[in-house]
């Protein structure tokens with residue numbers, strides 16, 4: 001039964017997979033005024049202790065949870081390889097889900113899941129939490145409002161330095177363990193939010209910084225459906241803070257460089273740097289020219305924790321008040337694009353992306 005607080009019942013959310021991100025979800029649910037933690041599912045002993053501390057039921061498997069309880073919604077934060085299996089089980093049980101990214105460990109499996117979810121009319125929010133970032137939302141609103149005119153291009157960076165001990169695990173030194181598959185998917189989603197659908201990609205990779213079989217650096221070209229173009233530079237071996245986490249300050253675990261940007265969106269009438277939110281705008285659209293000085297301003301953002309905002313949104317989705325802002329279809333497209341970038345780097349070919357079936 002749901003607990004009632006201030007006259008309304010709390011939305012009961014179960015968390016499946018209580019590793020690093022699962023515990024972040026648990027923390028936000030416990031701190032929420034609209035949701036309550038229904039249970040925690042994970043096979044580890046430390047999770048049983050956590051559930052005990054929090055006074056909620058612990059389950060060792062999703063099957064056990066589904067056999068014993070009917071939460072209002074389920075957060076799936078298990079390893080990538082289990083996403084399709086766990087999401088399918090919740091969909092079959094008729095439960096709304098918040099599914100962590102990537103929605104599957106391959107584009108083919110992601111599309112299978114999409115078919116299952118759409119046939120069932122399932123309610124799925126994909127866990128690209130930057131969807132809820134106040135910086136991203138203000139930037140998207142600015143672009144959509146026409147402030148920049150017609151978008152001609154975007155340039156982005158995810159330049160950061162993973163510590164050497166991160167690579168102690170052998171799989172992180174091998175193809176598939178690098179920043180294209182592990183880190184780029186968030187950037188792809190943000191760039192799609194800012195500039196629309198991506199229809200083709202090209203990429204080149206290098207591994208000279210660390211010398212492992214896997215890439216440490218990638219340069220990527222993006223073609224948007226609108227005709228806009230994008231470039232993106234990714235490296236996990238760079239002495240640079242030009243990454244989302246380090247510039248936005250949204251994740252306190254990382255060192256912060258709030259005066260640096262990681263995205264620059266350029267339109268026919270102006271440009272926006274994110275997350276400093278500095279705008280340059282052509283004052284006279286008729287006489288526009290690089291000889292004329294542009295007007296400078298800064299868009300206001302009220303910072304907030306995107307994971308907490310995502311949870312509140314999930315609660316509203318579960319209660320049927322709103323539609324998911326980041327759909328399963330978005331999650332599938334992001335996996336397809338990252339896979340295409342990987343394929344382009346491996347083959348040296350430009351990869352055209354069709355629409356999600």
Ligand SMILES: NC(=O)c1ccc[n+]([C@@H]2O[C@H](COP(=O)([O-])OP(=O)(O)OC[C@H]3O[C@@H](n4cnc5c(N)ncnc54)[C@H](O)[C@@H]3O)[C@@H](O)[C@H]2O)c1
Pocket residue numbers: 016017018019020021022041042043044060061062077078079080082100101102127128129
């Ligand atoms: N949104 C984000 O920014 C973000 C950040 C980190 C991770 N993630 C995603 O979240 C997922 C989990 O990543 P993580 O870093 O927390 O991994 P993790 O390894 O720290 O945690 C995974 C947890 O799942 C548990 N688990 C494994 N098999 C299980 C099963 N059959 N049933 C229940 N629990 C099981 C493990 O015991 C572990 O506690 C991944 O898909 C990852 O891509 C998203």
